[in-house]
Each structure stands twice: as C-alpha cells, then as structure tokens.
Amino acid sequence: MQKNKPRGLTRHGIQKYSQSHYITKESDCQVSNLSGKEAQAIETLKLFEPQTEPYYLCYSGGKDSDVIRILAALAGVKHDIVHNLTTVDVPETVYYVRSIPNVIISKPEKSMWKLIPEKGMPPTRLVRYCCEELKERGGKGRVKITGVRWAESRNRAESAGLIKIIGKPVSTQKTAAELGADYRVNRHGGLVMNDDNDEARRVVERCYRTTSSMINPIVDWTDSEVWEFLRHYGCESNPLYQCGRKRVGCIGCPMQGGNRMKSEFARYPKYRLNYVRAFDRMLETRNKKGLDNRVFWTSGESVMRWWVGDDPRQITFDDL
Numbered sequence: 001m002q003k004n005k006p007r008g009l010t011r012h013g014i015q016k017y018s019q020s021h022y023i024t025k026e027s028d029c030q031v032s033n034l035s036g037k038e039a040q041a042i043e044t045l046k047l048f049e050p051q052t053e054p055y056y057l058c059y060s061g062g063k064d065s066d067v068i069r070i071l072a073a074l075a076g077v078k079h080d081i082v083h084n085l086t087t088v089d090v091p092e093t094v095y096y097v098r099s100i101p102n103v104i105i106s107k108p109e110k111s112m113w114k115l116i117p118e119k120g121m122p123p124t125r126l127v128r129y130c131c132e133e134l135k136e137r138g139g140k141g142r143v144k145i146t147g148v149r150w151a152e153s154r155n156r157a158e159s160a161g162l163i164k165i166i167g168k169p170v171s172t173q174k175t176a177a178e179l180g181a182d183y184r185v186n187r188h189g190g191l192v193m194n195d196d197n198d199e200a201r202r203v204v205e206r207c208y209r210t211t212s213s214m215i216n217p218i219v220d221w222t223d224s225e226v227w228e229f230l231r232h233y234g235c236e237s238n239p240l241y242q243c244g245r246k247r248v249g250c251i252g253c254p255m256q257g258g259n260r261m262k263s264e265f266a267r268y269p270k271y272r273l274n275y276v277r278a279f280d281r282m283l284e285t286r287n288k289k290g291l292d293n294r295v296f297w298t299s300g301e302s303v304m305r306w307w308v309g310d311d312p313r314q315i316t317f318d319d320l
C-alpha cells in the first residue's frame with residue numbers, strides 16, 4: 001500500500017506528495033486552480049473507495065496512469081499502485097516505472113515468447129490475447145482504478161464508462177436494477193454506469209468481490225486535459241513522450257499498426273529476433289497439430305513479414 005500520501009487537497013499534503021512524485025511547481029499547487037474535471041475525479045475516487053482494502057490502481061507507466069496516480073494521492077484514498085510487466089515492455093518505460101515510489105511491479109507467469117507458441121498465432125488487433133494474459137491480469141476481487149479514456153479509441157467510447165463491471169452479468173444487472181442504478185449493458189456483456197451517485201456506489205460495493213469492477217475517473221478527459229493536468233503538477237511523465245512517441249506500451253504491439261511496429265523493431269532489434277524465434281516455435285506447434293500454415297507461413301521470418309503487413313497475401317482468422 002502506498003505510504004505518505006496526502007489526505008485531501010491540503011497545501012501541506014500536496015507539497016509532501018510533490019517531494020516524492022515529481023510535483024515541483026509549488027506555486028501551481030492551489031486548490032482553486034483545479035478544473036471541474038479534476039475535482040469531479042477526486043470526488044469519484046472518494047465515493048467509491050472500498051472500505052476494507054485499498055484500491056488496485058492499474059499503473060502502466062503512461063501519461064493516463066500518471067494522472068490517476070496523482071489523482072488518487074490528491075483524493076487521499078488508499079491505493080496500491082500496480083504495474084504489470086508484459087516481458088515485451090519498452091525498456092525506457094521499465095526504468096521510468098522503477099523511478100516512481102511505491103509501485104508494486106508484478107511479473108507474469110508466462111512470457112510473450114511462451115504465449116505465442118501456446119496460442120498458435122501472433123497477437124493481432126482483433127485477437128489481443130496478450131493484453132488479458134500479460135497486461136490486464138491481477139486485481140481479482142478488488143476495485144480497480146484505471147486511466148481508460150474515451151478519447152483513446154472508438155472501442156473504448158462504446159464499451160467503457162465512469163464505472164465498468166465485467167462478469168456475473170445476470171446477477172450484477174439484477175443488483176443494479178434492485179438498487180435503482182442507471183446502467184447500460186455494453187456489447188461485451190459488461191455493465192456500464194456513468195453516474196457517481198450512491199446507487200452506483202452500492203452496486204460496486206455489492207458486486208466487486210465476484211466481478212471485475214473498474215472506476216475510470218478520467219474517462220471523459222481529452223489528451224490536452226491530461227497534459228495540462230500533468231504540467232500543472234510538474235509531472236513530465238514517461239520520457240518516451242518527449243521523443244515524440246504517442247504510446248509507451250509493448251514493443252511490437254499490433255494495435256499501433258505495421259509501420260510503427262517496424263520502426264520499433266529497428267530500434268529494439270533483439271525483441272524482433274525474439275519474436276521471430278517465438279514464431280518459429282509457434283510453427284512447430286502448428287505443424288504438430290496438423291494446422292494449415294498456408295504457403296506463406298514457412299518460417300518465423302515469413303510470419304514476421306505477414307505480422308507487420310509486409311506480405312500482401314493476407315489470411316483471415318478463420319484460416320488459422
């Protein structure tokens with residue numbers, strides 16, 4: 001659990017927090033300067049704070065997770081800051097995360113290099129098995145704080161809200177209806193609520209042990225609001241942003257598209273090699289299972305070319 005965090009928005013608390021969390025501009029630390037969204041996010045965190053144990057704060061080392069880390073401290077809510085290593089993390093991000101006080105760094109059971117042969121295919125935009133197994137693991141039975149924002153993707157705009165609850169859909173909906181909460185069900189069967197009121201709080205309180213319950217206090221923040229907030233508190237965030245990068249996640253993440261994947265592999269050639277080796281092992285597994293590799297998945301290298309979009313002969317997921 002994080003120690004020495006400020007309680008509420010007292011000047012003393014913010015100063016104390018600034019000494020260990022990169023907040024350097026004392027003159028900026030005025031309660032009156034907080035925007036409505038900041039104050040709202042802080043109130044939300046206070047309202048949903050679990051009574052029996054700290055929040056589980058999902059910390060990726062990116063700008064959005066820096067915002068929630070600072071907000072949680074400003075709100076004075078108890079929280080564990082947890083960073084999940086994925087084994088394909090950008091080294092600069094790992095160094096940055098290590099520099100943040102009180103972060104719990106968690107290693108996965110299986111590396112990406114093991115997962116790929118096991119799954120029989122590389123992770124793709126549509127089949128992101130690695131996120132579930134590597135990045136989003138942990139925090140079962142806890143109330144999580146995430147830095148999810150609608151501005152990040154259309155998918156998030158559709159599926160996330162201020163509060164998102166996944167799992168036990170029937171009983172959770174029953175509870176939400178019983179308590180008179182205003183909710184909708186997203187296309188993945190999750191429950192989404194956009195009100196930080198007592199009804200929503202009671203739904204989370206009753207359901208979080210058996211579901212995955214997420215509070216997304218900055219869900220409606222724009223990119224510029226995120227940067228404005230971080231600037232205000234003197235947090236420069238991950239140094240990779242200063243090199244012009246928009247994302248600071250995994251090396252070779254398929255979500256960023258082929259060109260960015262290729263430029264990452266040029267920067268981190270050892271990771272490219274490890275992916276190619278994992279693809280070689282993946283093909284061995286596929287061959288043993290008698291799966292069709294088509295004519296163009298003949299080696300780890302050829303899978304890599306297909307993966308980054310350099311092979312025009314595309315296959316569909318039904319082919320795999």
Ligand code: SF4
Nearest residue numbers: 128130131135250253
């Ligand atoms: S590579 Fe991309 S999809 Fe996979 S865990 Fe990392 S962020 Fe998620």
